[in-house]
């Protein structure tokens with residue numbers, strides 16, 4: 001088979017959710033936006049629902065529809081982008097809970113769907129989504145009697161525990177919400193790790209469920225094996241790949257494997273990344289191309305039929321470091337051409 005195989009370990013995903021849930025004494029939801037961080041929204045959401053998650057978070061209403069169809073009527077599905085123009089029917093039909101983030105959205109929602117559950121997003125300093133403190137002060141006495149199901153905000157620097165922004169946002173969140181009876185939520189994965197004062201009534205982890213930083217104790221969830229299409233000998237002084245960026249310094253064996261930047265193995269990680277054959281490390285040589293990667297397998301004692309790029313030692317974080325990016329981007333870039341296999345319990 002010429003396609004690479006992406007294996008998704010659902011018991012590992014569940015173990016990560018349980019481990020994060022065990023760190024809190026509040027409800028732990030699950031963020032499954034961007035197709036479950038690239039790993040397959042329906043499969044991921046079903047596994048997490050079986051494990052006990054009852055509230056799911058998505059970025060937009062269309063993603064919420066997919067989760068609703070996968071999970072049936074019971075779980076709560078919250079939409080971070082709120083109530084956008086044109087989404088009213090979807091929000092109503094799929095029983096989605098928009099996290100309203102502006103005066104415009106509050107007006108739209110309360111006029112279009114009076115009595116339909118909603119949450120409110122507050123901006124505590126990230127300046128991305130949510131009502132500013134002054135807007136909230138002016139509106140809260142109007143909004144709170146409409147019984148929002150959640151009041152939430154998002155931390156900008158939660159992956160850096162020492163960053164003073166965390167305490168500043170926590171203080172602002174307290175100022176904006178202390179004394180109200182609505183359930184509150186501030187923490188995603190990073191916020192859970194900051195400690196109990198960040199947990200409030202609901203946590204919304206995403207990346208940690210899928211094995212990414214900052215949850216350093218996460219169990220890896222994604223495994224990616226690339227089939228070897230061809231192996232060739234290259235003389236000292238010969239070059240490999242586009243633009244001749246790699247020259248053999250010795251007689252070398254080069255394996256050409258299937259997958260490239262069109263599959264999310266971004267070109268920027270090329271010269272710093274490696275593939276693995278069991279415990280043996282095989283460096284990428286030359287440019288990563290659209291569908292193919294060339295790998296130095298000179299030191300292997302047998303001919304590999306496949307090499308792995310994600311396994312339990314080399315994780316999305318390893319690849320992210322090689323590419324100068326973050327695990328989130330590696331996960332959500334994983335391509336549509338992989339044959340996907342789900343390990344179940």
Ligand SMILES: *Cc1c(COP(=O)(O)O)cnc(C)c1O
Pocket residue numbers: 031033080153154187188189190204205206207208
């Ligand atoms: C993406 C997102 C989350 C989940 O964040 P992770 O860092 O992946 O745990 C939670 N809340 C909001 C508002 C988000 O945008």
